[in-house]
Amino acid sequence: MAGENSGGLTLPMQTDGTQHIVDRIYRESGPFQWVRETFINAEEAGATRVEFGIEWQAVESLGVYRRVIADNGQGMTADELVGVFNTFGGGGKPNGGAHENFGVGSKTSLMPWNRFGIVVVSWVEGEASMIWLHQDSAGGDYGLRLFDALDPTTGESSLEHVYGPFDDPDNGCDWSQVRPDWIDQHGTVIVLLGNDPGQDTVLGDPSRDEADIKGISTYLNRRVWEIDASSQVTVDELRSNDRSGWPRSGAEAVTTVAKNAPDRRTNRRAIRGARHYIEYPVDFKKGELSSSGSVPLDDGTVVDGFLWNGQRPAVQSYAAVSGYIAALYRNELYNVGSHHSTYRMFGISESKVRTKLWLVIRPPEADQTVGSFGVYPRTDRNSLLLQGGAAAGRPLPFEEWAADFADRMPDDIRSAIREARGSEAGSIEDDSWRDRLADRFGSRWRIRRIKAGSGPASVDPDAPGTMPRKAKKIVRSSSGGGATGGLSGTPAVGTRPGRLQGRSSLVAGGIPTYRAVGSGDVGAGILAAWQPNDPEHPEGVVLINQDHPVLQEVIASWQGQYADHHAEEIASDVLRVYGESAVAKIAHSEHLKSIMPSHAVEADLRSDAALTMSLLGLIGEEAIIAPRVGGKYAKRKRSGS
Numbered sequence: 001m002a003g004e005n006s007g008g009l010t011l012p013m014q015t016d017g018t019q020h021i022v023d024r025i026y027r028e029s030g031p032f033q034w035v036r037e038t039f040i041n042a043e044e045a046g047a048t049r050v051e052f053g054i055e056w057q058a059v060e061s062l063g064v065y066r067r068v069i070a071d072n073g074q075g076m077t078a079d080e081l082v083g084v085f086n087t088f089g090g091g092g093k094p095n096g097g098a099h100e101n102f103g104v105g106s107k108t109s110l111m112p113w114n115r116f117g118i119v120v121v122s123w124v125e126g127e128a129s130m131i132w133l134h135q136d137s138a139g140g141d142y143g144l145r146l147f148d149a150l151d152p153t154t155g156e157s158s159l160e161h162v163y164g165p166f167d168d169p170d171n172g173c174d175w176s177q178v179r180p181d182w183i184d185q186h187g188t189v190i191v192l193l194g195n196d197p198g199q200d201t202v203l204g205d206p207s208r209d210e211a212d213i214k215g216i217s218t219y220l221n222r223r224v225w226e227i228d229a230s231s232q233v234t235v236d237e238l239r240s241n242d243r244s245g246w247p248r249s250g251a252e253a254v255t256t257v258a259k260n261a262p263d264r265r266t267n268r269r270a271i272r273g274a275r276h277y278i279e280y281p282v283d284f285k286k287g288e289l290s291s292s293g294s295v296p297l298d299d300g301t302v303v304d305g306f307l308w309n310g311q312r313p314a315v316q317s318y319a320a321v322s323g324y325i326a327a328l329y330r331n332e333l334y335n336v337g338s339h340h341s342t343y344r345m346f347g348i349s350e351s352k353v354r355t356k357l358w359l360v361i362r363p364p365e366a367d368q369t370v371g372s373f374g375v376y377p378r379t380d381r382n383s384l385l386l387q388g389g390a391a392a393g394r395p396l397p398f399e400e401w402a403a404d405f406a407d408r409m410p411d412d413i414r415s416a417i418r419e420a421r422g423s424e425a426g427s428i429e430d431d432s433w434r435d436r437l438a439d440r441f442g443s444r445w446r447i448r449r450i451k452a453g454s455g456p457a458s459v460d461p462d463a464p465g466t467m468p469r470k471a472k473k474i475v476r477s478s479s480g481g482g483a484t485g486g487l488s489g490t491p492a493v494g495t496r497p498g499r500l501q502g503r504s505s506l507v508a509g510g511i512p513t514y515r516a517v518g519s520g521d522v523g524a525g526i527l528a529a530w531q532p533n534d535p536e537h538p539e540g541v542v543l544i545n546q547d548h549p550v551l552q553e554v555i556a557s558w559q560g561q562y563a564d565h566h567a568e569e570i571a572s573d574v575l576r577v578y579g580e581s582a583v584a585k586i587a588h589s590e591h592l593k594s595i596m597p598s599h600a601v602e603a604d605l606r607s608d609a610a611l612t613m614s615l616l617g618l619i620g621e622e623a624i625i626a627p628r629v630g631g632k633y634a635k636r637k638r639s640g641s
Helices: 018-028 034-046 056-062 080-086 104-111 215-223 250-254 272-278 340-346 399-408 411-420 432-443 549-561 563-593 598-605 608-614 618-632
Strands: 002-012 049-055 066-071 117-125 127-135 144-152 157-160 187-192 232-239 267-270 287-296 300-309 325-329 334-335 357-362 374-377 384-387 446-459 474-476 487-489 499-507 513-517 528-531 541-545
Touching: 018 104, 018 144, 034 049, 034 066, 034 104, 034 215, 049 056, 056 250, 080 104, 080 117, 080 127, 104 127, 215 232, 215 272, 215 334, 272 287, 272 300, 272 549, 287 411, 300 411, 325 374, 340 399, 340 528, 513 563, 528 563, 528 608, 541 563, 549 563, 563 608, 563 618
Parallel strands: 049 232, 325 357, 513 541
Antiparallel strands: 002 144, 049 066, 066 187, 117 127, 117 187, 127 144, 144 157, 232 267, 287 300, 300 357, 325 334, 374 384, 446 499, 474 487, 528 541
């Protein structure tokens, strides 16, 4: 039985100077990383129940609110506790495999903001073992706190780093009482003590963006893809950020209050996982998942699409309400993004589609074969990296995946995009301008087509540009049918029914188009945005924000100079000039790919900000608008003339 503290003595970790490594890895990790690490550890221990609860003894005795993580996994013996928590990178877990959940996660994600202590009590076959991990106040090392332990058989005392749970009134807790009643013979409880005895840890690290009362639930429902139907994962949430309204006891947390009395109850939130809140497989009459399916890409990656129709359920902030794009690896979502630019890469700019479409990307896992393509997690488990070829160790190739997906976009998503578009794409109507752009850049402008032949992709032989170049030429006679001359060349479409094998390839594709959109499709403040992948226009589309205040001011200025009945036509002319100008800038920038990296042209020179800035100088556009508008419409009459 443990007795009094031995004066703060510490058994340091078995690697010297680990505090600097731990602190550095923690700084590189993200908010709520500790939630991920403790949850995954519980899963790996075979737990069927995991609870992120509140330790009520310290609330009642000291007024301190501490977070507790409990699970009914296999538990840890005394030796296993030391191996897991007092050996950096150890704990019986493999350290060499690219896909292993290294034994550094829970320690590095918890210790830097729980320097006063992390208490771990674990049961194996009903026998409890306890350790207290903390930072030594003198040397700064992280390690196990030593206590005087009394041997019940001999009556002798000694300094121990593993001991039985004991009553600790100084810290407001009898550690033998932290086990919930649903843990029987096996399980583990972790209590977070913070950086000092009086610190609340119930919301997470106070030095990070973890103050949201629903933060843990939100994190788990966005990070974990699926929760097994046989498992139960819950989070006890406070109902207010106002500390004065928090429950003052465990009983108050669950008691229905009398009328007009303050409601201090907590919420016990069941975690369902991200997939549940995408598909929402419950009775909801205002909307439903209209379609889902998988799109295989050239490199072995698969993109799962989920398209919702109608109103979305009000899931509030504890899960993602609207669409996102993410990479799925071993039941965890990485690189979750919902920004306009992320969706535009995949050929989707329409907000009505974007908010109700989820794309979950499943890349192949890296194996031990040298040079093979696949992904593996970074040590801090916050992002995925590539294995294979020149891209080894680099971030995920979202641009390549996006281009490939846009070419193979399922019909249901294409239909939703067509329905959401309010107007057709525009094009450059000035023949001389179009000819100059086409002559200079048309052959350089490469678009992706799936060509019939051998390969992993499938293609409709009736789709334009799919048949091989060796196909029979078409020769049209100058006589008959009123034709004025001969036309020869490669057929644009195939003639055979059914699906063919094919491979994605780049071919010459002319110059881009443009399309008028609203602010919701490109983001506030953006005048023009480049969408290189578009299901209707493989050559790419410039999106012109017709709601942008600069464009609206230009339109109003020109409309004010002419008769009112020309207002709509003038607005169309001005929009066309801005569209043509933006297309020309994109087309000209293609030339720069011969002198600078292509990714730099796309990421920097064609970024939303760069393209918007290039159109804010009104002089060039005014010079084009003036002759177009001036020769077509009657000037507004001056008053009194």
